[in-house]
Amino acid sequence: MDDDSVFRRRRHIAGIAQAFRTSHEIMSAALSIAVFAGIGYWLDEKLNWKPVFTICGLCLGLITAGISLRRLLIRLDHESEQQKQQSGNGETHNE
Numbered sequence: 040m041d042d043d044s045v046f047r048r049r050r051h052i053a054g055i056a057q058a059f060r061t062s063h064e065i066m067s068a069a070l071s072i073a074v075f076a077g078i079g080y081w082l083d084e085k086l087n088w089k090p091v092f093t094i095c096g097l098c099l100g101l102i103t104a105g106i107s108l109r110r111l112l113i114r115l116d117h118e119s120e121q122q123k124q125q126s127g128n129g130e131t132h133n134e
Contacts, residue, residue, distance in 0.1 A: 080096070
């Protein structure tokens with residue numbers, strides 16, 4: 040294989056890995072909402088305080104998910120800025 044095809048293959052694999060990482064972070068945020076709301080629901084059933092703990096768990100899950108998604112957006116923005124700078128400098132390979 041020539042250098043260009045190796046570079047394209049590496050870049051393609053890196054893109055797939057990046058997509059998996061991003062989707063993992065989004066799924067983790069969604070799961071945090073479900074887990075905290077589920078724990079709140081379980082506590083409500085156990086202590087008969089409906090719906091206090093469910094609402095508290097949901098709020099905690101939403102806060103956790105919001106923080107996680109904010110970090111994701113900051114990382115993606117940072118990576119986008121780096122790519123713009125690299126393409127602006129005339130670099131052809133991002134290795």
